Amino acid sequence: MTIRVLIVDDHTVVRQGLRLLMEAQADIEVVGEAAGGKEALLAAQETKPDVILLDLIMPEMSGIDVLRELQKQNIASRVLVLTSSLDDHMVRQALQSGAQGYLLKTSRSSDMLNAIRQTAQGISSLDPAVTRILQQHLTGKDPLDTLTPREREVFDLLAHGMGNPQIAEKLVVSEATVRTHVTSVLDKLRLRDRTQVMVFALKRGLVTPQDLP
Known part of the structure; x- marks a missing residue:
């Protein structure tokens, strides 16, 4: 089965790099790109991707707001966050708002591709640093x-x-x-x-x- 992916990031060079990486995979197809939240919601409605690869830090509409709006609109796509932010509040907000997984942009390409495949199957994929943050939250206050x-x-x-x-x-x-x-x-x-x-x-x-x- 081919995994249909929508890339959402406000940096053109990031979107282009991700597209090149994914287009080299036999089982992944990039069905669209979006540079912002509103554009992402429209693209998600039109392309109905299996996985939305979503940055959180974007102008006008944050990734957290996109996640919440996806839920409101009952869009069934699964979301894998790919961002530079390790803010524990943002991590928890993203997961509470429906993100299936959370990776950092410093992740290896192989880890990101595996995370996309896991997300498409409904399996949660978390960066080790994110896992540590969640553990800290459970054991003590940030x-x-x-x-x-x-x-x-x-x-x-x-x-x-x-x-x-x-x-x-x-x-x-x-x-x-x-x-x-x-x-x-x-x-x-x-x-x-x-x-x-x-x-x-x-x-x-x-x-x-x-x-x-």
């Missing part, structure tokens, strides 16, 4: 989950290299308030300074080097 919604906003802005004045302007609060939140974020995450926040975010795939100043 430090990011201890942040309040406002602290998480501050963390995200710190992770992108913003200083206190920029954060204050972005969140429409005083710099004194920002300093209080920054201190709390560093304390809860057991980090020494802003540089460690950026390194922490990079390691988890929450930001890329291109996001940093």
Whole structure:
């Protein structure tokens, strides 16, 4: 049986590379590509793929939103997430929203192809790093989950290299308030300074080097 795959990623070079890899397989056929969430939903309705290979970090509509919309529309395609993000919250959201598997873009080509085949059969396929995150969640609370919604906003802005004045302007609060939140974020995450926040975010795939100043 030929596995029909829809590739969803906002980077053209990634889509092209994945297409070349899959077209070299006798049992896999690429039936479409999409550069964003809305385009992906339309393509899924039109092509009815067996497997949707889905990135999570995309402009306008995230992969999580795509997963939720696929469920709402009762689209039967199985979804294999292929992304750079190792954020535990995003991992859990994706799996709770219907993803059959979750791989990182650093995965070997052979592992990704095997994951596509497993996904088509309804078998879950998880990157080892994702498995570790899920185990950590079962055995203890992730430090990011201890942040309040406002602290998480501050963390995200710190992770992108913003200083206190920029954060204050972005969140429409005083710099004194920002300093209080920054201190709390560093304390809860057991980090020494802003540089460690950026390194922490990079390691988890929450930001890329291109996001940093």
